[in-house]
Amino acid sequence: MIGFRFNTPPGWPPAPVGWTPASDWQPDPAWPPAPNGWSFWVPDNDSNEESAQTGAPKAEVEQGPEVQDDNTIPIASPHGRPVSDTDEAGPVNSAQEAEISRLRSEIAELRTREHQLRDQLDDERDRPAHHQVRAGASAEEDKKLRSQIADLRNELVELNDAVLLQQVGIYEYHHPLETAAAYKERLADLRERIRGAVRDKAAIEASERFSYNNSLAQGRKMVSDFSRLMLRAYNAEADNCVRSLRAGTASSAVKRLTTSADTIAKLGTMMGLKVSETYHALRIEEIELVSDHMMKIQEEREAAREERERLREERRAEQELAAERERLEKERSHYLNALEALRRQGKADDYEDLERRLAGIERAIADNDYRAANIRAGYVYVISNIGTFGGHVVKIGMTRRLDPMDRVRELGDASVPFPFDVHALYFSEDAVTLETELHKEFAAGRVNQVNPRREFFFATPEQVRDALTKRVGNLLEYVDQPEATQYHQSQSSWPIADSIGPAKGY
Structure with missing residues (x-):
């Protein structure tokens, strides 16, 4: 184009001197976009100034068709040709154009592949750290869950009697005594001590310096009221534990009562309010004594039932032995009468046979008497x-x-x-x-x-x-x-x- 030259945008390869793009030519997608308002064609007399601004090499215009340098890729304005359709460059060989198009496609594919590989490499670099962070988080969560499970197990109170009895196995007495009557006397004495602790106000401990509305008197009254309320709740739980107690389930009842005492202590922290250790120990001893008493009653009932069964068996045996003795006595009397009759009749053969039978009956009577005498x-x-x-x-x-x-x-x-x-x-x-x-x-x-x-x-x-x-x-x-x-x-x-x-x- 006479009087104008192509102005190469920044970042594009320099265009050959006098080069004019074809009508369907498009820039390489890998090249950066031209700045907004960029002039692709400038007067030829500003070549020196524009070359300095854009970084394009200064070249002289030669007459005739231009041959492109081997290291130069021709470019053109996205706006197509200028007003003049005159091409100062010579025709481009079709084989070269096909080769250039193929090379551009390969370059684009290689660059796409390069970006994919870079992304994969970044992912692989980040993955160990990500897994390490997740592993650390999982370990921390696992530790927290284990701690929560342990806390919940400590608060759990087993209420299934069958499970409790199986865990207990052979019962061991907390306070061994000989008879159920002895346990009953011990319980009566213990319950009198419990009532004495309540009367002496030794069941609940609380602060005497708690104030309400800046008044110690009002604070003491509030503490006293709350103490009675908490003691009533604690005693209700203790009585319920005793009522629902079964032989062998004392540990569950003690745990329930201890949990109740701990709850009262937490709720009464501001007032220093809690169940006294002495009173709590008395109520626990009550639970243990009641459990022992129930087990002793159960054992005594079982022993009495077994003894009744044994005596019933003995009576049956004695009755059978007595009936057998009576039968043998009748049979012996019958044989004695028969022998006496044969003796009078002089029948010696039959007499000997009856004597043998009578001797057998005598032995049976002796055995029967022995068994009756030897229990x-x-x-x-x-x-x-x-x-x-x-x-x-x-x-x-x-x-x-x-x-x-x-x-x-x-x-x-x-x-x-x-x-x-x-x-x-x-x-x-x-x-x-x-x-x-x-x-x-x-x-x-x-x-x-x-x-x-x-x-x-x-x-x-x-x-x-x-x-x-x-x-x-x-x-x-x-x-x-x-x-x-x-x-x-x-x-x-x-x-x-x-x-x-x-x-x-x-």
Whole structure:
């Protein structure tokens, strides 16, 4: 274009001297945009001044077509050609234009890829720090949660009696006394001391310097009123703990009462108001004594029931022995009369036979009298009930009945679904000692660890057989495998467990 030259914007490659852009030419997207209001065409006589301002190299205009330098990329104004359509540069080879277009595309792709890689690199650099921060935050949150859980557990009061009794295991008395009557007397004395502490105003401690409306008198009155209110609330909680107490749940009640005392102390901080340690100790002792008293009553009732059962069994045995003695006496009298008649008739053969029978009756009477006189004589029995207790539980007991199976049948009454199977019935002149020795050998396997009068043990019939043989020698009869006829016949008719669902509480 005569009289004008292309004015290269800042940051663009310098244009060849006399270069004029094509009509569809666009600048490289990677180049910075031209400043607002930038003049792309300036008079040629200002070339020196513009070159100084824009940083474009000063060049002389040559006649004829211009050949582009190998390191120069031609550029043009986004506004297209100026008014004149005259091209001072020569025609551009089409192959070169295609190559330039391809190179520009590759450059754009490489720059895009470079930006992506830089972003990925920045992410990788930030990720460890991010994870470290998150790990630190998670550890801190975990620590806080553990602390909160510990605090909540300290405040938690277990109210499930079944869980508490299971945790207690074998009960240990807080204040061991001999009888329930002794506990009752001790409780009466303790409750009198509790009432005395309330009368002496020693149950609640509070500040005497608390003032209200700048008045110590009003402050003392307020403290006195709040003390009575807090004591009433504390006593209500203590009485409720005692009323709801069961044998073995004293620890839960003590925890509830201690929580109540701590709450009162927190609420009464401004007045220095709290339950005195002495009074709190008295109420805790009351809870422990009530728990011990209840357990002792339960033990005495169980012992009385077992004693009644023992006496009832003794009476039955005595009645059976007396009835047997009466029967044997009648039979002996009958044989004596028969012998006397045969003696008069002179029938010697029949006489000898009756004498043998009479001798047997005399021995039976002697045995009966011995058992009636010796309360330690009787039968030791080993029985099981796999339909009720499974195959690894046996009962080892003793009876003085004439027919020990009567006792076995009584044990298998309507209280269990199947009758007991008998493994052994062994008569001993000291059945009490033999039974005690067997109980001691299997003591670790007692089913009921609290009540030793419950004679069920975790053991197999074979184990009991070996223990019995070790003490009495060879056994004439011992059954290792129970018949359990009713149990095996009933199994095929049972409903499927899944169809009836689990029992509540399991």
